[in-house]
Each structure stands twice: as C-alpha cells, then as structure tokens.
Amino acid sequence: MRAVVYHAYGVLPEVAEVADPACPEDGVVIEVRATGVCRSDWHAWRGHDPVALPHTPGHEFAGVVAAVGPRVSEWNVGDRVTVPFVCGCGACDYCAGGDAQVCPHQTQPGFTGPGSFAEKVAVHAADLNLVALPDSVDFVTAASLGCRFATAFRALTAHGRLVRDQWLAVHGCGGVGLSAVMIGVALGARVVAVDVVASARDRARDLGAEATVDAAQVGDVAARVRELTGGGAHVSVDALGSPDTAVGSVRCLRPRGRHVQVGLLLGKAATPPLPMDLVVAHELEVHGSHGMAAHEYPAMLALVEDGTLRPDRLVGHVIDLDRAGEALAAMDLPASTAGMTVVRPVPSGGPQA
Template structure:
C-alpha cells in the first residue's frame, strides 16, 4: 500500500508499505477513506519536536473496517469509523474518569510508536474503546474533524470555562490565540456560548479574516503585545480577558495568553509545547491565574463535541477546500507548512 513516511525535518515521502494485519485480537484494520493534516504534525515536520523517522504519518482519519480481531465486540467488517488521535483501553483509572488522553496504554497515531492513518490502510489497536462508529448526523467530510481538531478546540473552551464556573458567560470576554484549524474550532465553540465578545489572535491575514467572518474580533500578533493588551483592556474595563485559549504550542503564544488574561482569569493551553513555561512562579502568584494545559481526551468528550459540530457544520465547510490525492502529500505538506491553506485532507 502507499503511505506517507516521515523522513526527517521537512521531509516526507510516499513509500510502499505492507498492508497492516491484526496483531492483537482487539485490533481492527480499516481501509482509509479520508486522512487530514493537523497543525500539531508541523511540530514534528519542522523539527521542533525531536522524533525518530520511518513511521507512517497522520492522526486524523476515517475509514471502513475490513478486518476485526476475535475479541472486538462493538465494531464489525463494513462499519464506517473515526478514530481519536490516541488509543485508549477503556479500563484504566484515567479512561474511567473521563481522561482518555492519559490512558496508561495510550499511543499516538502517526508517531514512532504507532503508524498513522496517512495510508491506504491502518491498524487501530484496542478498537472497542478507541474507534467510534460514524454518526449519521454529520457529513463524511466533517467526520474527519472529530478525530482531533473539533473536539480539541471544544475542549480548550470547555476547560477554561470549568476553571471559573461562576463567571457570567454573557458578560465575559474570550481570547483565542492561534486561528489555524483548531483555533477556528475553539472560536466556534466560544461563540456558541454567547459571550460578550471573542478576540482572535494570529498574524496570518487570511486566518484573521476567517475568524472575523465567524464573529470574532481580530488582533494581529505582529502589532505587539502592548497593542493587543490595550485593545482587550479597553473592552473589559481595564481588567483583561476572562478566558484565554492558547492553541499555537509556542512560548511567545503562551506568554501572550498570560499577558492578556485578567487576574483570577482562566487560561487553557491546548497547543503542543516543547519548551519551558514562559513566566515565573512569582508572575503566576502575582496574578492568581487559573491554568490548565494538555492533550484533549477525544474519546471522553466525543458526544458533547459532536453535538456542537452537528449544529456548526456550515461554519467548517471552508476546511474542505483542499482535498487532494494521498499521492500528492509531499506538496500538501509544503503548502500546509507555509500556511497557504487552512486545512488539507488526503484521499487514498
């Protein structure tokens, strides 16, 4: 089969690989229908996140079950499925407590420990507790967003709000830092709560315009943090934002989040970070900021994220403007790396 292989920083290739087989009787094999490029993959692609080479890329994918292990109970050959970007056992402490992204047996698709879905076929371990039968309520195109980016954007907003449960959302100000696909999903999720306002931060004009069309107030990162702080404080009586969601995964973005949030405000970071936290303990103490960060437990929050996407499918249609054959993946990575497009979906 054809597959997209990571060969090193800014190097991927299309190679022939064996069709995967059931290795464990809880596995399923799927014929991939759609597989998308995610912004978090750029951390590896750009060399920001050190990684071994030689594995199949891709952690956003959908497909049809073509083989199922003997112990698989909830899925059968012919079922259409979507898989969260990490596997989970469904039985450990974390899986039982709505924290599937921290399953003790979890593996990340499209990494050195588990081949991903940018291929004609892929293997899904622990299928009963990992893969999800495709709901009929959303389109085949929108389904691939439920592997990662829509639940992750939703999780960023949900996590921030849960840190300050007594705040009046209708009078609150949100800031979303990063207007790539995950950031747009976070903006959609925040706007759905009907807050007073949502600011969107980026330095790519096309992304800022998309955020504006959805109803957010654009702030250009290149204007500098002082100007952004002034705009946010002018809109909040001098306080700063009640909720800030950081999606980028780079220290300058996280520091900007800290600068824009008000004292006793809430920050949620869902970007993939590899550096130190860019503020001191003294800074945090002086601001009484409430802060959470980390990977989205897609399997745990799938139903509630899906319920929102059902209502917002038209808002994400623009993400399917660039559907291309898997054979063109090398060029697709280059386009995505240069931020020429919002999203790329490959079809094997």
C-alpha cells in the same frame, strides 16, 4: 497499500507501497476515507517530536472498519467511525476513569506507530477508542474533529468553562485556533482572535470573532486584548504554541481568568517564562489540554448534527494522497490562506461519502 512515508526528518515525504497493517487482537483496521494535515504531524516530520523512522504521519482521520480483532465486541466491518488522536490502552485506571487522553500507555497513530496518511490504519483498544459517526456527518468533516476541533471543544468546555457573554481570546488562528473561535461563538462568548496573518484574522471574523489583533503590528498584544475586553479575557487559549503566545495568553487575562495551553511547546520552547506573579496575584488558572476521550464525543457530535457547529467550514482544501507530502512540507511557511487541508487516500472513483 499506498502510504506516505518519510525516511529522515525534514526530507519530503513520498507515497510508497507498504504492507497492510496487522489487525490488533483488541483493535481494528480502518480504511481511511479522509485524514487531516495537522501542525502536530509537521512537528514530528521536523524532528521536534521524535518518531521511529521510516514513518507514516497522520492522526486526524475517519473511515470504515475493514477488519476486527477477536477481542473486539462493539464494532463490525463496515461501521463508519472516527478516532481521538490519543488512544487509551483500555486497561489502566485513567482509562477506567474516563481519562484516556492522558493514559500513560496510550498509542497515537501517526506518532507511536504508522498513521493515517495511508489507505489503512490500525487502532488498538477499539471498544474504548472508536467513535461511531452519524450518517449526517461526512468523512471530510469528521477528519477535522479528531485533533484540532475536539481538542478545542474540550479545552473551552472542560478546562475553560466558557459561558455566554464571557470574553475568549484565541492566540493563533490556524486549525485549532479557528476551531476555538467557532466553538466560542457557538457557546455565546465574545471572541478576540490574535494572529500575524491577515487572512487568518479575516477568517476568524467570518466565523464570528468580534475583534482581531495583528500580533505583527501591535507591540503589546496582551495589553491590547485587555483594552478590547474591558479588563481582560475570562478565558484565553494559546492555540499556536510558542513562548510569546503562551506568555501573552496568560498576561491578557482578567483576575480569576483561565489560560488553556493547546499549542505544543517542544524542545527549547517547552519552558516559557510564564508570569507566575500574575497567576498568584490574580488567582489565574493555567491548564493543559491534550485532546478528548472517545466517550466525550457525543455532545460535540450532537452540535455538529444540528448545525450549531460547522467544522466543515474550516476545511480549505481536499487533496489526494500524492499531494499529502507537499502539504505537510508547506507548513514550514506561514499560511497564505486560512483553512485546513484534508487528504482523501481512497483512489479516484472509490467511495467518498
């Protein structure tokens, strides 16, 4: 099959002919119809999140089941599916308790093994990890759900406990940040979006953000958010992942507010100086959010089906596999236009539904 491969960190990935993935006994092989290009893939390519080399990236994908292992009982060849970016082992206490997203034996296509920048990808523990796609949800839309959108949904609903008329601050308006803006608006919240890029702030306004903050021009972003929200956000999300955005997210909260860390903090950025004096004095909550387990997808998909959530509006470009490497490398630079990029590995003329 054709797959995008890089042999060293930071070297431009290229399309190569590689062996088809073997089907796990408890898993499936999925023919990839669409896969998102995510900053997490960029972190791995840059060596911030080490992977075994050579490597095929990609972890936000949707497609059709092409092969089924003998220990799989719930899925058949031809089923339309998507998959969380964290796949639980299906055997531990965390998986049994519904928390596959923190499974200590998790697999992650695109990180622990070859990913979805390919015509096919293998998934373990299929009965636990696969999500059936409604016929009304196309593959490109579904590819936007697996990491950024599902992560934002669970961050706001499970951790942020965001409700109507509360203030939500979103720091960083890339894929997960714009997802958080859309979801927050759909939940009836009032949203302040923070970013250094004008087009990203404009896109956040298009999605319903009530106010925006130019982090490149405002000296004290947290103070500005507190001013705009009349005392601070009820919920704040660091959707970028940097010491400045993490600290700013905590500092912009009102008393009893909730900070949710979604953006990855890796390497030297892994231990930002969070203002724990404010956390104690204002009884703030600090949460990490690491995706969403497959069994939690139906509530989100129901809102996609009825049009309450429109993740398709977050897609900026749809490209073929030959351009996936350059799309990943382009994340070295600040985005000039907002919107995620989706790759269609299916050859020209193949199924696109």
